[in-house]
Amino acid sequence: MSSAIFEQKDMATGMLVSPIGGHIGAEITGIDLSGPLTDTVCRELRAALSRHGVLFIPGQDLTLAQYVRLGEAFGELEVNDTLAHPAGYPQVGSLVKEAGHVTSIGDMWHTDHTYLEKPLAFTMLRALEIPPHGGDTLFLSAKAAFAALPDSVKDTLRSLRALHSRSYLIRDGKYAAQFLLERPPQGGKPALNKTAVHPVVTTIPETGEEVLFVNPGYVVKFEGWSAKLSQGLLASLFEHCHQPEFQCRLRWQEKAIAIWDNRQTWHFAVNDYHGHRRSMQRLVIGERSKVG
Template structure:
């Protein structure tokens, strides 16, 4: 019998209500517990998101401290830091290299510091829509993670949310897990980023960014834990399924990121920094601060092919 039972909406016919407890494991079953000597770790939920203290991110990191940061990210999937007022773009690049080489987003505006992208929304753009997503899933080797720092934040609003896609996978029914285990999905950027481009701009980007395929269920490249790897803007179809079946299945799977039990929400303050695991999570930047201004700078970290 399936371990998860759902009721259906009489209107939509889609799973709506979850009966019984959810499986909300911070790490894979049987993984050893972590011991931090240099960091203070303060969970924001039991399984995703923790604020970290005891570290100045603008100062050089020794090997032990870097290892503890890497372990904290694997354990909590997104980690947050407060009062990092001396943390600038160069510090951000140095920190990102704890995990790997910086990877520019092909569509974001660049800054004077190579590898750093600026995400600025003001009165003309702050009301633009956002959506749950995983960065760079439209690339053959999606970003492993990201480092984001607050540059200019509104007096209220502008929070960011992250969803734990291991929890999303864990809570699928046994029947759904069996169904999607062998499947792959096509990811593409044209329906999202391309909506803001001319035909010539799309053709230019298409030369280096063709559609790619990833497994619907991937194993995390560093923990081996199974994750649901589909997202609303970039996953466009399930390979090999009829169009209607692909659409219905994909609709059900992408909605898993919207379940509050899988999420953590972070309120930005001056000097705040977030680092997230881009394979294990999806994120959503909340656009509720119009007409105020919000400016962030982000570095993505190069990843590898998923399996």
């Protein structure tokens, strides 16, 4: 099934939007985000993000203040409460895998922080130091995955709600212990008892398109169902979503920025660069921006 997405250039901004995959992902070129962020630029970026789910913007040599300003153009920045952060910038999370680390951050399919009562809108990530090979990030369109389901399944899913739990992400206790050993959390041990219940099918506010809002990282079960009964349908949905045509792969470059819409995507940080260092800075974005 083709979505017929083609390269587009905005004549007012010079911004070129080049699709990466048939259903998800686009590379943005022709703009310098270190300069003034006009309403037109912000509006075009938001429109591209709504359509493509994830944007990859290479070659952006930004100061930390400029990077934060870019995040603020998309919405309200959430304060980072567990990751290390640069002095004076608590909203910036440092995602680092040292050369000697075994574990990595985000090396499973998930959507960021869906255990929150009000889920995040967007996540922004920039590359400070990348390994000589590997360390890519995979993305998956939960919008395209839902659209491809049979109508009868869609109707069933629209009637369901799912329980999302922060503790479910670390169900592999041995791996979690190693992760915390390599990255002691800032401000003490993070609260793992955060849970939220969300509809299984949600809509993207800007477009009205429906999305399958479940993910393997945080979803425990369907509301009113036992965990055992839920697993059959969840496993079937996750297998459906894993089809390659719903995915794209980003190969990082230093100074590149990615921003993705958590309301319509999953992502997976590939942990295949052992013996090398990878350093990124993350912004998580909640409230919708009033810009544009």
